[in-house]
Amino acid sequence: xxxxxxxxxxxxxxxxxxxxxxxxxxxxxxxxxxxxxxxxxxxxxxxxxxxxxxxxxxxxxxxxxxxxxxxxx
Numbered sequence: 001x002x003x004x005x006x007x008x009x010x011x012x013x014x015x016x017x018x019x020x021x022x023x024x025x026x027x028x029x030x031x032x033x034x035x036x037x038x039x040x041x042x043x044x045x046x047x048x049x050x051x052x053x054x055x056x057x058x059x060x061x062x063x064x065x066x067x068x069x070x071x072x073x
Contacts, residue, residue, distance in 0.1 A: 013049075016042035 020039035024032050 013042045013045040016045075 016038050020035045020037075020042060023035035023038070027035065
């Protein structure tokens with residue numbers, strides 16, 4: 001089983017999103033736009049990790065199926 005990395009790095013994207021949301025709530029008018037980059041970066045990090053994990057699991061499944069088919073013949 002793979003060892004998890006630094007827990008602070010793992011929690012950095014959710015903290016960035018929380019920081020952006022609180023900054024968005026505490027600002028008025030056009031100053032709210034300044035919180036959007038943090039929200040977009042945090043969301044992008046989480047989304048890219050999800051896509052990477054999905055692709056890795058899919059490739060593993062395809063390799064297992066390929067191995068099973070080779071053993072059946």
